[in-house]
Amino acid sequence: MREGNCLVEAFNQTRYRISGHSRRNVQVLKEAFQSIEGQLESDMYGGGKVIEEFQEKMASYLGKEATIFFPSGTMAQQVALRIWCDRKGIRKVAYHPLSHLEIHEEEGLKKLHLIEPILLGDKNRVVELEDIVSQAGDVSCVLLELPQREIGGQLPDYNTLVSISEYCREKGIKLHLDGARLYEVLPYYQKSATELCELFDSVYVSLYKGIGGIAGAILAGESDFIKESKVWKRRHGGDLISLYPYIISADYYFDLRINNMERYYQEAMELAGFFNKSYSAFTIPKVPVSNMFHVHFNEAKENVETILMELYQATGIGWTGSVKATSDSSCYFEVSIGDRYREIPQAELKKAFQMLDERMKAIQ
């Protein structure tokens, strides 16, 4: 615990960061609103120009009939799964064992919607068609998360997606995309958002991860599905009188960063290469398929943290504020490339990796 807090403190002192776009501070909002006229009217309970225009823009980008802005992905996805369950009359869905719904939402899906999840396949790999065929049974909906964040952002082949989509349609199972990091996987698949979303009946995308907005999510699908979502959004308490602080910033950062995804992906591959060439670290996936990956060490968390703190102080480069133990003698941290990576001086980055090798060798 003490070590962990020290790492955060050391991380907070660093000048450069390998992950993210910028500090999550009020400046993010100020920048987005700088060129917005004060006279622009607020949205009102889901209506009004600000929200409707953004929803239409996202519908067009995702190639879906309609979209609806939600304050959070947690709310958007529960609502999507509830609608599909109600339509089929079966409160069962299937997803990866490390889905956000399973591990980060305090069982909202079960407690609020009484929906039973079937955990597909193995937690250490992505969901394959065989998992769905053998395990999903009569579920109303299968949720796929692209990329699978908790295992470093891994992806199934595009052909696997196509075959899963075909299988689900054939079996009357709705296919939902947890696209929290959808934009970030498009360069790997070499597909447009529309092409990827065509495989899914409903799609959620985040507005604060790759895009770097303040908060918020978009749920996309056919018009009647979105109309029903609006009712559930109200029930959840998400139909706020004003959501414009999130919408305007999402819109601003979408335009600013949507075309940077290829660069983040290339930079993630470069950086993962540095880790894999180092003495003691390896990445999962070995070659990133998006802007993210996990950096693993066969070394105790406390030792890795101590070395990271030294590195931060010596180079001014912050790698992470949070290392997670996977056993007594192994640990990892997450990397997610954004605007900040390219600000790091190459010489300092090289020095950091040299130091990492030296220190790791010294404790063996």
Added chain:
Amino acid sequence: MREGNCLVEAFNQTRYRISGHSRRNVQVLKEAFQSIEGQLESDMYGGGKVIEEFQEKMASYLGKEATIFFPSGTMAQQVALRIWCDRKGIRKVAYHPLSHLEIHEEEGLKKLHLIEPILLGDKNRVVELEDIVSQAGDVSCVLLELPQREIGGQLPDYNTLVSISEYCREKGIKLHLDGARLYEVLPYYQKSATELCELFDSVYVSLYKGIGGIAGAILAGESDFIKESKVWKRRHGGDLISLYPYIISADYYFDLRINNMERYYQEAMELAGFFNKSYSAFTIPKVPVSNMFHVHFNEAKENVETILMELYQATGIGWTGSVKATSDSSCYFEVSIGDRYREIPQAELKKAFQMLDERMKAIQ
């Protein structure tokens, strides 16, 4: 429908308004953030200085052990009622037939929490102790809304509140305050927020009505209740990564307006007096007990709208954008006094009431 839209258009053209603080536009956010440093760190999933300090400030103001910031009152109140129901093991609550939960939330309480509401008393008057004694039975919680918005903002006597509170405590029924307009009733009761909140086990207050923030709500109670609320907030999808756009603006407008409530109340009494002296209008309540009241006419909605549009054009004063029919030959609109009332030139206001009398007489 056509008339109604015309009324909104005419209303939107007016220079002065009898209700509210200002237009709900981006300037509301800009003003609140003007003196906030860009370097101020965002809250993170319910933690951090920005959210914790505001929650503590509101706990101190409301005289409760702890508070938690919610994106909406809809979410905050469902969560409060769910916790009280879970604790008692009975999914029944009791409230006024025109409670926000009953008419504005798409049955979220029933659909998400499977809680059955018992509607107390008569929809045209406030809840009295006798209603609770005779109807509430073994409910887990009674919710009182002060003031009762849908009937013009009426209030029970303070002594009634005390006796309801005593009765509920005796019977093991939790008492929850829907204090969406709590600050606004304190001048009438001549009580502090703390004194009023003492009568209740849990309290919700809005941050965008009397206070005039952008959105958001506070739920207050004992520490273990608030700790449980945090789990339900996550389940509802309300535990956003960043809520600071709402928190910082709520904090700013709280400080700006919390001491104006007496003035809004006095102005509401003055304006209601003008309506009651007029030829054809009357207010409910006759003498306001907060900053709000309803203006009723024994005249068809369409006729009242036509006259209002004339008034708006002649005087530049907007009374309302929405008139609601109560029958084929009667209607009303809501008034809620804020900063804007005192900007209206008295001569123009007098002229508006003269015109109202003339036009209403002319159509008899």
